[in-house]
Amino acid sequence: MRRDKQTDFAYQAVYRYMINLINEVGTEARVKLPSLRHLAERLNVSISTIQYAYSLLEKEGRVYSVAKSGYYALPIALNTPCCTAGDLLERLYVGARRPGMLVLSADEPAQLLSLDGPLLQLERELVRQYPRQLQPYSQPCGIWELRAALAARYTQSPTRCWQADDVYVGADLRGVLAILIEVLALKGAAVLVESPCDWLILRLLQDAGVRVIEWPCNEQDGLDLAYLEQQLRAENVQLALLSSTPGLPTGKAMSLADQVQVAGLLEQHACWLLENDIQGGLEFEARSCYLRDWVNPDRLMVFSTFEKVMGPEAPYGYLLSRHLSTQLQRQFLLRAFRLSSIRQRAIARLYHNGRLDQHLQALRSLLKGHTAAMQARLVEHLGERVTYRAPQAGATHWLRSTEAVDMRRVFQTMLARQVVIAPGELFSVSGLYQQHFRLSHVVSSHHSLDLVLEELARALKQGQNG
Incomplete structure (x- = not known):
């Protein structure tokens, strides 16, 4: 691994190691893979590097995670027929990693x-500016430059503004959301989600014991505001997980009038908003207002990831929250996200120089x-x-x-x-x-x-x- 890091990025060497490890498995049964910490010690790299390599493998369907258990591989021989049993999502993952498959299930x-090329070029330039001995060893919530860039990006006015201390950057979106679920103590709580909803989010909520209440589109693919009001009143909903930018997977957005009415209902029932901004920036037509611009800023949190707009070299997830700072900082510290400060600086520079x-x-x-x-x-x-x-x-x-x-x-x-x-x-x-x-x-x-x-x-x- 030391030699690989001289000419390559560490996660790429880890990725190749993991591919070889999976291919060496001589059985078609479910096989548990080494833990993040075990691999980090074995290969002498950071846990976040291992996490990133695993996330790439998971996107390719070569591995899948099981809550509180770890990562598993299910090797498929070239002549093995497609499996027809088991969990549907697992079957999708397995199918997606078979050789020669056309994967139309992904959202990439x-x-x-x-921005992989520009990002890596910036990273090489920054390595020369910030020798390793000058790089901070660990900033568990992300480096200040990137957090400040995100805070500025989301600030709209003096009353709807964010500071760098309100921003938390983690190894990937899954890890950030898992921390948030833990901090909010959502086990057994009622959380309302827009429906259809991304399966990553649904699985995380289910694994945490959250009582998920779905808010589906009506037959005309519009929002049923009467249903929303009914659920907020009857179910003691603590948190609503919604998008104002076009959400996954429908790709359609709330109208301005719907945003205003939804914000009013959330305020009336003292319900927090966790805004999904994963598709932020990918709207075909520019938008001037978002749901977060109408809701009570004292009950607002926003999450997203860089990967959708930048590519796989920017896998980090992030959260904006003005509240629960002590609990969030503690959980990020306990997760020990050891993220590359150079790569975070490179992402921040993409914001500052207008390249993004x-x-x-x-x-x-x-x-x-x-x-x-x-x-x-x-x-x-x-x-x-x-x-x-x-x-x-x-x-x-x-x-x-x-x-x-x-x-x-x-x-x-x-x-x-x-x-x-x-x-x-x-x-x-x-x-x-x-x-x-x-x-x-x-x-x-x-x-x-x-x-x-x-x-x-x-x-x-x-x-x-x-």
Whole structure:
């Protein structure tokens, strides 16, 4: 590992080591992998470096995590048929890591245009400016420069402003959210989430024993404000997890009028808002107001990640909170996130020099073009088999079958054709969206999306119930 770090980034060497370790497993049974601390000691690198390598492997479906247990690998031989049993999310992960698979289940906007190159170039320049002996060994909540840059980014006015001390940066989004759930003591509490909701968030809440109350879109994909008011009144909801930028996976945003009404209901029932800003900056059309601009700032927290807009070289998650500072600082310290100060400085510099804004403008244009191209393909190949609302941001479409189908069967059929889609039920804890699925429109050029959509149309027809 010492030699690798001379010419390569440490996580890349760890990643290669882990790939070899997984490939050496000679069984198709579930195999537990070494813990973060064990690997850090074995390879003489930081825990955050191991965490990042594991997060890359998890995104590729090569490993998956089990709460309070660790990471596991399930090696699949080249000639092994797609598994048809077990947890649906696990089957999706396993399918996504098979050789030659076209993964249409992911949401990776930066795959079209990442900041990996500029970020690593800045990092090399900063290494020369900040020799290792001058770099702080540990800043558990993130370095000041990056926290200050984020605080400035979210500040809108003297009354709606943030300070660097209000910002907390962690190794990845999962780790940051896990800390927040712990600090808020949400076990057994009622938390209202917009629905459909990203499966990472749903699994974290479920594993923590949170009572999840879903706020689904109505049949016109609009917001049912009467339902929201009813739940806030009847369920003693302590926290609402909502997006004002276009949320996952539907890619649509609240109107200004809806934002105002939602903020009023949250204030009336003294409910905290945890705003999901993962898609922040990826809106096709610029927005001037967000839900956080209307709610009571004394009951507001915001979370996001750099990875969606910058790429995999910026995996960190972050949280903005004016409250619970002592508890949050303690939990970040206990987690021992040993993040690279140089990389954090490089990200901060992207904010300061305007490069991030230039990048976002170009990325939004590319995403908008891919969205339009995908819609044309959907009309041509799926026709009246699906309905959807045109997304306003991001890299995915949220589709609904017009006929009653067995979506698990459709999912399995497409796996057999080396294509991974995301069944809608993954985005709910109560069995909603059985007729929905998510497709990415960010696809590598060596795959024919037209042929894939033709296969999908046949799978939907074959999967019809009755």
